[in-house]
Amino acid sequence: MSPPRLPLTRALIDVLTTGTGRPCGLTVLPRATDGGPAAFPYLILDSLPGEFSGPSFANWHADATWTYQATSVGERADQVQWLGDRVRAALFDRTPGGWRTDIPIAGMRVIDRELTYDADGDPVDGSQGSIVTYVQRFTITVTPAA
Template identity: 70%
Template sequence: MSLPRLPLTRALRTLVADATGRPCGLGVLPRGPDGRAADFPYAILDSLPGEFSGPGFADWHADVSWSYQVTSVGERADQVEWLADRVRSALVDRVDGRWRYALAPPEMRVIDRELSVDGAGDPVDGTAGDTVTYIQRFTITVSPG
């Protein structure tokens, strides 16, 4: 049995929302309890293709590196940069050798977090309409645990 991805994805979405204090949708615009679209700024988490190392794909002991994109969405450039700063801090900042924010999905241990893209997105000159985005890509490596 290979490591399931969904528990990590859910834990990551929760981490982004809790650490930033802003809503985070999983592949879609986040919505409030009333079903209405979240107010700006908010984040959208998307799963990207993964990489596998170690033993064969179906081996429970293989390490897995899954990539994610976090898109910060707002009405102004300062909103998305503010949110992107908090996302970056939540995922890669360390304090005294430990991650600033714990990421503990069930049945796996996070062994690495890496920021690979920081700052791609819509232009901030108003040509993108009423929204501005800021894209960050992270790779999370896990082992069974």
């Protein structure tokens, strides 16, 4: 059996919310503290198919690589580019000792992070009142904690 995905997903929502300073919903529009829709810009995190390596599926000690998509949503291109920069900083900035931001998950340890797709600064122009999005996909590899 591979490590469970939900604890990682919850940890990523926490890291993205804290690291960007903006709300993050799991597959849906995040809510403001008053229960209404969150103000722009905000993030939507989606789980995509994962990969498994190491011992057989029956062995708890297998590693899992889970893929996610973070969609920055705003009213203007500069909002979503700014938020995309904050996502990259929260998940991928390094210090001499390792990652700048820890992703704490009970019973698991993050062993790799990779940005696999970035909209590369080319979001849809929202000047005509459109909603603008900026898509980033990344993989997080976890292993059971020792």
